[in-house]
Amino acid sequence: MSVDEKLFEELSIRIKEARDVLRNVIHRTPLQASKTLSDLTNSEVYLKLENLQKTGAFKVRGAYYKLQKLARSGVKSVVAASSGNHAQGVAYSASLLGIKSTIVMPRYTPFYKVNATKSYGAEVVLHGETYDDAYLKALEIAEKTGSPFVHPFNDPDIIAGQGTIGVEIFEDLSNVDLVLVPVGGGGLISGIAVALKKLKPDVKVVGVQPRGAPAMYLSFHEKRIVETPQVNSIADGVIVKRPGDLTLRIMEEFVDDVVLVDDREIARAMFLLLERVKTVAEPAGALSVAALTSGAVSAEGKRVVAVVSGGNVDPALLVRILGQVLYAEGRQVRIQGVLPDKPGQLKKVIDVVSELGLNIVEIQHERLNPLLSPGMAQVTLGLEVPSREYADMLILKLKAQGLDFKVI
Template sequence: MVITEERIEQALRTLAPVMRRTPMVASRALSDSCGHDVWLKCENLQRTGSFKPRGAYLRIAGLSDEQRARGVVAASAGNHAQGVAWSATTLGIASRVYMPIGASLPKIAATRAYGAEVVLEGEYIDESLTAAHVYAEETGAELIHPFDHEDIVTGQATVGVEICDQMPAVGTVLVPLGGGGLLAGVATAIKLRRPEVRVIGVQAAEAAAWPASLDAGAPVKLATMNTMADGIAVAMPGAVPFAQVSELVDEVVTVSEDAISRALLLLLERAKLIVEPAGATAVAALMEHTDLRLDGQVCAVLSGGNVDPLLLTHITTHGLQAAGRYLTVSVNVPDRPGGLSALLELLRDQGASVVDVIHSRVAGELRLGEVQVTVSLETRGPEHQVALRRALVDAGYLAGE
């Protein structure tokens, strides 16, 4: 192992004065659905809203006086940016962070508030990272990579130590997976203490570089990515975490965008926790993979909670749709008094709650004397939606299938 027990113990001593020991929260909803006791490791409640300061602080704290004098530089779309900015400022070191032009405004503002100079560069994080490399070469600033460094992985390993301490009977741990720093660290710490514990990495299916990389035996770069889980949208695993993950992790699974949004909604409604899409992937795996092998008590790591409020609104709506809680239908009704009210009365009788109504006389394929009505509804689940559609078919509003 590259990351040793001694290095992890030193990291614990270094981080103890500045990091929070994040809570472990039981989830009855997930426990009932999985048949195992499920607990949530709440790194969304860590300083800066994610696990990232653990590795960033350890890495920056280990710099020499000469390196500190030249400052540090990083590239990130959000969580690593904030972790580096907070860590550098806490240690009295200047920091510059390159962020994509499309990075969310709250994350940009938070990074600046933590004390970093923020430079918007490139459309994607790869371009921001290239700019950070150029700046480091030109100025001598120390590049703080988000996951591909032994100190970063060692810092993240302290999450695994806390899990073992807080859950002595833990049998399975699920960890969000992007570049691999968090999973590599957690797997190392857990396997050193409890080698029988299953460790599972979870990637978004639309940004899953790890399955192909593990099959190839070396990091493989993805050509494209398209996921709401921007915190783990990494095109290629890092070399340092790849060595740890390939040796120690028992399984890597992927989850759909629907599963991620449903997981985020469950955490918001049932656990009262705000979690970003990347941070909810471990929970998404428990919800989507009903055949997943789980041993003993289960821990799902919530890796972060930094989500743009506007994005949260969109994702919540997506989650409601995926869970059968939100339905939009378009029907043609007679364009005469009482035509709309008859439709609304039918929906009321079926127990649906109307969210929005759009009434149009210029929609396509309307016959003379008809109007198109598009209704958005809150529903009680997939079975309720089936009953609603059946009632609309029976009343002549929709064609039968």
């Protein structure tokens, strides 16, 4: 038996054990069919909704399986590093098992993620700009205190815990053709791929990573560890500069491909999930759907499972994303023009807007701009419209009234 065969068998055994350990601890999340996504992609699409998992993400699976093994061996405290979901998974699991947890998070981690981690009883240390900075600090704390470091992805127990998702997918859809999985460091897709290839060797498993943080994509395609010094994406849950050597090794053996999507495609997928599927996904959680809707992966005629890995999105970010997508989709527009700064002039514009049945969401009225002629005011309106065609009709009607406006 080769080294890789031994690893495959060892991980398969651990995944089976993790399934038993987690049975009464976590939610068995639903596999939900999506007619909207199926129609858009000419395929049969199902969503594995790990955003409905305890702590709002899949991470609790690997964290609890790892920590219960440590607890059985007498460990009383652990250290971890995370930008959010692993932190909450470790903190929650530690609280169930009576273990003290110290979590190092990047300094600019959203407050709601920090507070959620603290609410599970963890001591939170804020350090560094990125996960990798927090990781080095966590290793330092672990060495100083003698507490085990719980790695978010490059650990066979963590990988095995995440692999239970693959077992559930097979049990609910044994004839699945293609499974799409968000990728950061590779722990989630490694576990899912091993579980599925054990149960259905011909299934295709494809990873999806943001274009602004492509470390695993590059590593997978170049067959070596590639570190990306500069990373930037709204999908903060999968931003990793350097992937794991264990996860890369597993992915090279059992994952069929890794693709990239950009932040606009991720935002559109989040919007689609919220509007049509009625589910909230964080940017990292929407990666698999973004791969489908952007065409990064061709799913035509296939039975596809897209793993929605988490739903812990900053409400302020969600509002910004929804607003940007509404403008990008032509569902909201901004028009701008210059009017005489006299009573009744703005009412003329509003009357035309009302005649078309459009809704005003904001009005900006600026008269102090030095580029304007004295006695004139610049007016900008944000509008909700059924489609971009309505904006064009509005501009024509305003021109007919002698009002010169344009879409900006």
